[in-house]
Amino acid sequence: MQDAVLMSPVAFAHALRKPVSGEVNGMETALSFAAADVEATRNETLSICDVSNLNRFGVKGPQSAAWLQAAGVTLPEGTNSWTPQDNGSLVMRLGNSEFLVEDQPENSLCQTLNDTAVETAGVHKVIRNDAAFIVSGKLTSALFSEVCEIDLEGGALEDNRLVMTVIAGVSATMLKQSLNNQPVYRIWCDGTFGPYLWKTLLGIIEEQGGGPVGFNFYYEIN
C-alpha cells in the first residue's frame, strides 16, 4: 500500500484546525493541535482526542468467544463489559457473541487476529470503521450531561462496565478507564458519524473552556 492510504473518519473535520499530522498505524493522524502546555491546560478542563487510528479487531458469531480464548485472549466475563490484556489491549464484549478488540499503539494483538484465517464455523470477522475518541478533564460531567442520558456518575461505567448509548443523537459505545494515571472516557461510534460527533462534542467542549488535543498527548510515539 502507499503511504497514508488510510484516513481517520474524522480527518477532514480536523483539517480546519491545521493540526500537526503524522502517520500512525498507516493512518494519517492529528498528532497535536497546539503546544504541549496549551493542550495540557485544555486537558485539565475538558479535551477530546481522535484515536481512530488504533488497530481494532471485531468478531461475531456463536463460537467467537471460544475462538478468541483459543487465541489466548482473556475475555470479559459478562456482556457489556471490558477487560484489559496484559499488553494493554482492550477487549470489549458487546454482546453474548460479539467482541471488539483494540490495541494500544505499541502492541499488535489486533494485527495478529486480523491476519489469522478463521476456519471455525460460527466465527465471523467484522470489518470495523470506528471513530474513536478519548474525552477527559474535570468538566466531563458537564459535557456528558448535555449529550448523553445515562447517569455516568451513578456507577454505570464502574467495575469495567461499558455502555451502549446515544451521544448527541449517535449510537456509541462508551467506557471509563485510567490512561496515564488519568481517568478518561473512551467513545466509539460508526465512523460515518465521526465528523459530526467530533464537531458537536468539540463545540460544547470549547464553550466549556476546553479544546482538542492530539494523539501525542496520550501516546508519545512520534
Next chain:
Amino acid sequence: MTSRIAKKRGEWINRDKPLTFEYEGQQVQGYEGDTISSALWANGIRVLGRSFKYHRARGLLSFANHDVNALMTDGEDTNIRADVWPVSNGMQLAAVNTEGGVLKDKNKYIDHLSPFLPVGFYYKTFYKPKRLFPFWEDKIRKAAGLGKVNFNYPRIIKPKRYAHCDVLIIGAGAAGLSAAINAAAEGFNVILVDENRQAGGSLSYDHAGEQAAADTLNTLLEAVEAEKNIRLITDAYAGGYYGDHLVPIVEKSGITKVRAQTVIVAAGVFEQPPVFRYNDLPGVMLGSATQRLVHRYAVKPFDKGVVVTANDHGYRTALDLASVGTEVVAVIDMRADGASQELTQKVKDKGIAVHKGSCIYEAVPTKGKLGVKEVVVCPYNETTAEADTSRSVRLVCDGVAMSAGWAPAGALLYQAGTKMRYDNDLEQFVPGELPEGVFAAGKVNGVFDLKARLQDGRRAAGEAMNYLGKAVSVDTVKPVSMARPSHPYPIVNHPKGKNFVDFDEDIQVKDFINAAKEGFDNIELMKRFTTVGMGPSQGKHSNMNAIRILARIRQLPVEKIGTTTARPFFHPTPIGHLGGRGFHPHRYTAMHQWHVDNGGEMMDAGIWLRPAFYAPQGSGLTASEAVQQETLAVRNAVGMIDGSTLGKIEVFGPDAAAFLERFYTGKFVDQKVGGSRIAMLLDEAGVMVDDGVAVRMADEQFYVSTNSSNAATVYREMQRNVQLWGMQVTLVNLTGAMAAMTVAGPESRSVVATLTDIDVSAEAMPDGAFRSGQVAGVDARVMRVSFVADLAFEIHVPYKAGLHVWKSLIEAGQSAGIRPFGTDAQRLLRLEMGHHLVSHDTDGLTNPFEAHSDSLVKMDKPFFIGKRSLQILAKKPLGKKLTTFVLEPGFNGELPQECNLVIDAGNNITGRVTSISFSRHLNRHIGFAFVPPEQSSAGSGFQIRTDSGAMVAATACEAPFFHLLESKGE
C-alpha cells in the same frame, strides 16, 4: 411617589445596588432583585398592561408568574413576564398589545364594544359574505396574539441537560423543604426545585404580621444549605411529567431533564380570585400578591385598601398589610360565619372593620379605568351568589386584596396519572390515588396548617424512601381542624357583567352561562368555546372558578364536572429552550471532503450528505448542464459515483441462504458463489419496501445491499426475523464500515483494470458477477451491476481506505475522461436504463405486480415475507401499473413535474407521474408514471395535466430507452 417601605427582614432586593430603567418612556428606579412589576409598583406605576381582548388597563394580579396582563417587550424579546422578570440597568420596556402606549392605548375603545363581542362570536361571524373573509382575516390576525414576534431574534443556544437523582422534589415550600431534608439525611440524593428566585414558598411572605414563619424558613434553609445531598434549583419550574419519572426542569439557561427514582410533588396552590364587577382594575390583586410585594420587595401595595375574602387567608393578608402601614379600611368576608373569634379579634385589634356575610358588588374605577377609587359593599347571599344592593355602602380605597381560595398546582400529578378527588371539606381537588413512585405533600395534598405541612413533607419523604427500598418509619399526618381554605362559590352576580373569571381572555361570568345555553356544557367543550384557561396563564387563576360556575349551571357537584387536561409543558416554554442545542446527526462518506473540494453540491440524502452534482468553481455550469454532462460522460466514456451510502449487510451462517429466501422474494439457495441476484423486500401486505443486490461470497456468506435510506430498517427487520424464525444466521451491518463507488460507462473496464489484480474482462466477469481482490492496493469487493449503465463496476473497500481508492480511480481515469457524477445524474442514468426506484417511483401501496417486478417474485417458494398477500392480490385485477413513457420529440411546452396527474378523457384522475427528466443523450423527455393497466403497454397514449392545467401527451414506451436512438439511426 414611592411605595417602597423600610427594609424588611428577608427581602429579596439589594438596596446597595440601585438600578435605572425605562418603562413606556418614563425613567424608573429600582434595585437589584426587583422584578419589573415590583419596581414599577414601588414607583407608583399602576398600569402595567392592557388586557388581550378588551384592552382594559391591568395591574398586578397574582405576582406569581401568572400576570399575563403585565407582559413587556424590551425591543428584542417579547411577552416578558413583568411579575417575575428581574430588572436590569438600562432596560427599555413597553407593555405589549397596545397602540400608542399603555395609558393611551388606541384600542381601549374595544372595551365599549364588548356587548357586541360575546363569547364565541368569531365562530359565528366573518365567514359571510365569503369575499370579505380575507379582510376580516387580516384584522383578526393583527388583533391576535400579544407581543410581536421578533424575526431577527438572535439564536441563543439553550443547552438541554440530563440529571439524575433518587428523589426529585417539586416545590421548596415548607413541605418540600421538609421532605428534602428528611430524604437527604438518610443518604438519598435529592434535587429540590422551586419556581421562585428563593426557596421558601409561602413561608417567605405569608406572615400574618408575625415573625414565626420567617423563623421557620430560616431554620429550614440552614438545614438545606448544610446538606450536601440536596441540590437546590431555584428560579426554575418543572415543566411536565413523563414516563419513568422524567421531569424537565426549565431554567432561564435551558432545560435539565431530570430522571428521578421517585418524585414528590409539593408544588403548593394557586390563589383564586373572587369574581365581582371590575375585579380587574389596577390596584385589585390577590391577597398573596400583596404579601409578596410587602415581604419580598418591601413595597406597599396601596395606601388605603380593603380586603375581600372568602377564607381565613384574607385576615392574614390584612394583618400583613397593616404591619407595613397600609390603612386597611375593612375585611369584607363573603362567609356568613366569618373567621374564628381569635383571628377576627386580631384584625379588629389593628383597627380594621370586619364585615361578615358581605361582598364587593363592584369596584368603582378612577377616570379612564386606570385604578380603583372605591368599592361598593353589599350583604352577600352565599346560596344564590347575589348581593343585596339595597343595603350597599361605599368604601373609599385605592386598592383591594382578594382571597377566595386555592387551586392545587397539580398539573404534574395529573400528567403522572394521579386520580384526583374533590374534597368537600377543603373545597379542593386533592390526590386520591397516586401512581407508583409519585408522592404529594403540603397544600397540593390538601394540608394547609404549617406544622402539618412540615409533617406531611416528612411523611412523603418517608414513603418515597420506603419505595426506594429503605425501611424508615412513616408518620401519619393528623388532620388539623381549621376553617375551609376555599370557598365553594366565590362569585358575585352582576347584571352589567365585567365580573371577570379569566383575566387572560377577558371572560366574564355571563360568558359561561351563554356557552352552556348553546350546549357547550361539558368542561372540555366549554374550555374551547369560551377559551377559558387557554391563555398564557393556562387557567391557573381561572379554571377552578370556571368549574364551579359550570357545576352550578348544571346543578352538579364539582367532582362530576371534573377538570381539564393539563398537558406538558405546565408553563409556556420558549421554543429555543425546547429546541435546545439541536442535535442533527449527519453521516459523511470517506470521500466527503473530496466532493466538496471538487465542486460537489452537497445535499441531504436522508441522514447522509451526498453530492447532487459537481460544478467546480469557475466552471460556470448550471445544475442542469452539470447533470447532463455527467450523464453523457457515463454514456460516452466513464463516470464514477460515491455509493458509500448504500446499505451493506453481511449474512453468515449455515442458514444464510435459507434465511434470504424467506426474507426476500427471490431464490438464493441455488445461487452460485461469485454471483449476484436482485433482492426485493416486501412487507406483510405485499408492498415493495426495498430492493438491493445479494452477492454470494461463500456457501455460508452473503453480502447484501439495500437502498441508502433503508439500511437500518432492513437490518433491524433481518435481526427480528432471525430471532423469530430461529435460524442459524449471524448478521453484520457494514453500511458505515465500507466505502463504495461505482465506475460506469464504456471505458470503465479499462479504468478499473489498471488498478486491480482481478480479471475484469467480459468473459471473466460478466454482468452480475462478484469478485474479491485488490483495487489500488486495498482489499476490495467488486461487482458488475448494471443499474446506471450496461457496463459498470461497483467497488467496495474499507471506509478508511475509501478516499485513497477513489482518488486512485480518478487519477487512473483521467486519460479516459472520467467524471464524478452525483445523485441527480444517477437518477437520470437509471431512468434511461428503465430502472424504477423503490419509494420514489413506488409508494406505500405499490406491489410488485404493479411495478413490472413479477419476475423477481418466486411464488413457488414455500414462504417469503408478503407472499400470502401477493396470493390474494394476484387474484384481483390490477388498478394501476407503473410504466415508462416518453413525451413527443422536440417537446418544448410546460414540462410536467413529478406527481402531476394522469387524466383521462372524462377528466378523471387515473394515475400520476413518478419520475420525469430530459435526457440529452436521448434528446427526449422520459419518465415513469402510474397509469391504468390498459394504457401501460408500449405505444399507448395518455394525458398528463401540468401545474398550470395544460395537458401534455405522453406515450408508454419500452425500457431501456436506448431503442429510441436506434429508431433515429444513431
